[in-house]
Amino acid sequence: MLITGFLFFFLLILGVPIAFVLLGASVAYFAMNPMMASIIAQRMASSLESFPLLAVPFFIFAGAAMARGGIAHKLYGLAEGLVGHWRGGLAQVAVMNSLFLGAMSGSSNADAAIEARTIAPIMRERGYSNAFASVVSASSSVVAPIMPPSIGLIVYGLLTNTSIGKLFIGGIIPAFLITISMLITVRIVSKKRGYGAMREKRMPAPEIMTRARTALWALAMPVLLLVGLRGGWFTPTELGAIAAVYALLVGLFIYRGFRIRDVYSMLTESAHTTAGVMLILAAASVFSMILALEQLPQSMLEALLGLTDNKYLLLLIINIALLLLGTVLEGLALLVILAPLLLDVINNLGIDPVHFGIVMVFNTTIGSVTPPVGTVLYTVCSITKCSIEEFTVEFLPFFLALVLVLLALVFIPPLVTFLPNLLF
Template sequence: MSVTLPIAALLFLFVLGIPVAFCIFIATLTYFLLNNHLPMMILIQRLAGGLDSITLLAIPFFIMAGVFMNYSGISKRLLKFSEVLTGHMNGGLAQVNVILSTLMGGLSGSNIADAAMSSKLLVPQMVKRGYSASFSSAVTAASSLITPIIPPGIALIIYGYVNNVSIGKLFLAGVVPGILLCLMMMVLVAFIAKKRNYAPIREKRASVREITVSAKDAFLALLLPVIIIGGIRFGIFTPTEAGAAAVVYALVLGMFVYKNMNTKTLWDATKESVLASANVLLIICMAVGFSKFLTWERVPQQLASWLTATVESPMTFLLLVNLFLLIIGMFLEGNAVMIVLAPLLAPVAQSYGIDPVHFGIVFIFNGAIGTITPPLGTVMFTTCSITKVSIEDFVKEIMPFWILLIVALLMLTYIPVISTGLPNLVFG
């Protein structure tokens, strides 16, 4: 009873649309109220202790680095580079959308931020060139799902912190899946564009000289993910220190190299970073308290015992987890799902002998799919609110991408080497 009521309260508040952090806090408070022998001071200590971690500093650092990159004009340089690479293909501007999301994933770390940026930057241009607004919105939303698994995705940092998994390995584990997903989406976009006669934005393939000039302009931005991963791998800095280095790097680019940032834009970018960081960290703070009482009540252990007694095969377990997360992702925000459920499911996955890095990528990607799924997908609502496309029209256009994403999810789930191959090769 002491566990059932708090969890029921959590789900009920989610359905009512209460902000995630407050839902988790009220559920945790309910548990303490039902157990009078537990002093409220313990609740305060657990909530405060939830943020008492050097690892968590990586989140505001990488968020700030991504925001600084946007303000420094990096997005426009990456857009130009993407146009040069894919402008000659069928559906050239839609291909640019996919490539830009992949490149920006290494900078922004947030699929909502990426979707919002592309909705403002690319969708109006696509509509002017004859693309339907609903298709443009669907491409923007679907391609933004590459962002959470491309380093330094914020979801990778949160998952690593919550489940004590190497963040450096998670960063590397997302590289191949991210590139694979990008290529799959480009093939689908080319197929749809050919059927609908969406013309390329360039008459012919770019010359080597054009590609070289464009790459040179975007080189410093593209170098950031390499610096982050290389620095972590060779022990130059920890993931947290890598975040700080990314901020300094983005600041130097914006202020002194590209000179697109001044005192005013620096202040605006800092405010935006603080607000975005506070939102994520508040949820983590509340979730730590919530996960503590679940541990006290031995919920993860009981769930693991029940599943291992009921489900014999790790393949079947992964299938059930995917189905469960896809359904719950239709109603709950991705980070909330990860923070609440990952500490429950990750130990069970380990009991089946599933690599924690592999399971982390599957879990994160699963949560990302939920963000474009009705009825409450956060990326879906963000994109549609900016582009003024109805949810009904968006859903019709997103279906082919949703099918592709499910295929990609099954590949990630049942071919572990896609996510574990690179970190095993680099870290041994």
């Protein structure tokens, strides 16, 4: 196990993709026992024989169709009508737009890329600094993996055998809290910088309603999700298929954001993304078996319980550790490696796995925006050409706001569990 651990951290330091880090360490472990070598392929294959996993490619394709289908433009118009009159109006629009897009894509990287390409250039033209525009694009995208349908929540649900439907519903209130915290932060920073509103007065209600009607087909997606899951009409996996078909039809025939010939490239893009996620999950299943064989979860449980038996204090310790790890490890990697390990800990303390799942996904998503190893950070900065140093300085107040929301979710579980308990 010592060689396996050394190889694991060595490959991480080299920057090897997480799937190959897990596979490399697993091969080294089973090489010590040739009789068990065949387990690797068997375990990888069997881990993917899961009906709920079908939701992943469906939602990924739905997100791609929503991004290309002209939906982002319709949502931008609605967001501009709602908050364009606030101080820092264009940045407020970016935050509100992320909430809408998050209900379509479920991916912070996709959300941030759309914002960085569409709204950030306009913000620079209106006098906002490039660093501020970049930070708003990245920070507001944190809501996407919390707002259903979320790929991160699906992965957590599969890894811990937690109801994906409850996780989806549990993310709704936290998503709105994140959005409100970003709107407030933008307002405070804009006041200090002198960033003004997009218009002097609130947009008339009839015009807002007109824009809402224009974006109605886009806004119907989360409503479809809530009503369908609550009514028991379909499972999260079936919802993924419905969402994919819905996004395709809306993009093709209603908003006409792409044509039939563009569908192939969307399918290719979605297949590449899905393959990456599936490879990580397959590799993680082998690595998790090693951890079980070595009884590492039990050792971790004993160590953590030796610190304190207060579940809230233990949650605080775990979240501080996750925030620190998130600065150097990719969020999905942390989720895949640690979620199965921490499951025994939270079950032993009577912590709701739905509550912990939302907290963990949110925590690891904050890490994706935080230097030095933030995937969303690098996605945005590569598009806006913002330096990491400038981004980091501008990000501090937004980081503080996100951490405050995280602490609220940790210490006030009903913020997460109220809706799932009510609806299920």
